[in-house]
Amino acid sequence: MASNGEGNAMAEAGREGGGPVRRVLVTPQEERFLGLWQDFWWSTGKQVHGQGTLYRLAAHSLSAAEMERWHERQRMAGEEIPRYAPIFRESAASRISRALPGMILGELVGDAVGISAADGAPFGQSSSFAQLTLFSLEALIATRLWADVNGKWADQENLRAAEFFAVLMWGHAQGTAWSEIMSGDRAARFPHPLGWLAARPEMRFRAHPDEAALGAVRDFATRNRASAVAGNDSRSAGVLASSVPLAMWSDAPDRLVALATKNAALTHGAPQAHVSAAALAVVCNALLNEHDLRTAVREAIEAVGALDGAADTVRALETVLTAAEVSTVEEFARTFDGVWTADAVLGVAVHAAMVHGRDFDRAVTESAGVQGDRPATAGVCGALVGIASGVAAIPAARLSPLAVGGVAQELIDDALAEFASANPPRSQEWHDRYDHLRGL
Known part of the structure; x- marks a missing residue:
């Protein structure tokens, strides 16, 4: 049985569709960043373009402490990013x-x-x-x-x-x-x-x-x-x-x-x-x-x-x-x-x-x-x-x-x-064949 946190993540993903999913475990620092990042995108919307504009909006919208956590997460680049993954049925x-x-x-x-x-x-x-x-x-x-x-x-x-x-x-x-x-x-x-x-x-x-x-x-x-x-x-x-x-x-x-x-x-x-x-x-x-x-x-x-x-x-x-x-x-x-x-x-x-x-x-x-x-x-x-x-x-x-x-x-x-496979193909050939969204 999943823990409460993982169960909530599964329920949320289920409401969104695309089949049942499991939440990949993340570090406490990554959890903090996720909340910050979600709040940031809800506050700025999806029509913002350009790194400079993003930074200015973030600096205006977020507190100094939140900005420091944002920079902290940027410095953590290279660690595994939390994501949802499908559960095979x-x-x-x-x-x-x-x-x-x-x-x-x-x-x-x-x-x-x-x-x-x-x-x-x-x-x-x-x-x-x-x-x-x-x-x-x-x-x-x-x-x-x-x-x-x-x-x-x-x-x-x-x-x-x-x-x-x-x-x-x-x-x-x-x-x-x-x-x-x-x-x-x-x-x-x-x-x-x-x-x-x-x-x-x-x-x-x-x-x-x-x-x-x-x-x-x-x-x-x-x-x-x-x-x-x-x-x-x-x-x-x-x-x-x-x-x-x-x-x-x-x-x-x-x-x-x-x-x-x-x-x-x-x-x-x-x-x-x-x-x-x-x-x-x-x-x-x-x-x-x-x-x-x-x-x-x-x-x-x-x-x-x-x-x-x-x-x-x-x-x-x-x-x-x-x-x-x-x-x-x-x-x-x-x-x-x-x-x-x-x-x-x-x-x-x-x-x-x-x-x-x-x-x-x-x-x-x-x-x-x-x-x-x-x-x-x-x-x-x-x-x-x-x-x-x-x-x-x-x-x-x-x-x-x-x-x-x-x-x-x-x-x-x-x-x-x-x-319909527990282990779908992920070879370079498969990516070359179907990675249509890479450039979007």
Whole structure:
């Protein structure tokens, strides 16, 4: 059993999300410094830049005795810095190992079925929706590596920064030159695309790109900074792409909602889109934790019901709970004015998964038959069925033709090594592959 101090640290970290953690023991001097440093940052805020400005603000805000302790801690450089470290849970690792392959490959297969239905193309291609999901998974691995090495498990902005870089990598893969995305001082800090995924030719196939996400990339290229909320009113389904892998990050619904809405705001300005993204993250996490789909939907409704703009998403999910027993996927889809918005795509995907959850192929095929964003609808449906039933539910004949299948499997293996291993890789090769946040 942990001591009171360690138990409090674990409880605090649990509220922040990111899984249970243990507090690494520190010296009494380091404990004093931690309190001083925390008070300092709360008093000055995060918008302060420059060492000289920091020093002047500190000297003005802190007493002489506190300043002496601050300098004392600076002189202690080289000693171990206190941090939070993750606690490995065999049960959680087992659930992730079971669910993740089906989650990602299920989405890719559904997405490919949707492209074929929309364009008549041969089966196997991936749309920009599925590609953005893969970039988001790469960002999660990078964030967990950075958080583990630096002990920053409580900082939501690190995950948001990594997700935004995922959007930029995706935009580059969609055809925007890196020199156009990065300019000024950022070009010197990031002369090349981050990570390995953007360099893979399989990721450069352009199909059904989400215009809101592309707009966010163009806006960043113009202003050289990300917006707190995207300057559009888009409710398009592309906002759902990053929510599927986010289900691995935390088992706390409020934490998932906060993270999903922040990520969604990077590319989509409409609150309704943020709610749909949050609801999908909660549903996927509940399925990962082996709840049935109906229970997962109820948990999502409860988690997002009080958010601004929640009405459409809540209405879609509540209707699914009753309509799944009495209507076909096609009939349910007709209750929307086209299945284009995130709430409609989420509703139809959940409906198809609920009606045909034991038949992966039928679920994604019927969800791809709607009038609307077919790749996104079938992709989300495939992810839901894949999480719930595992990769074994996906017909092998559907997996082999996937153009990004090899890349996806490589990424899945890396994600399992990072999220489902008691000793995740920490070699220089791993850092070269995933240390995206080093320059931020």
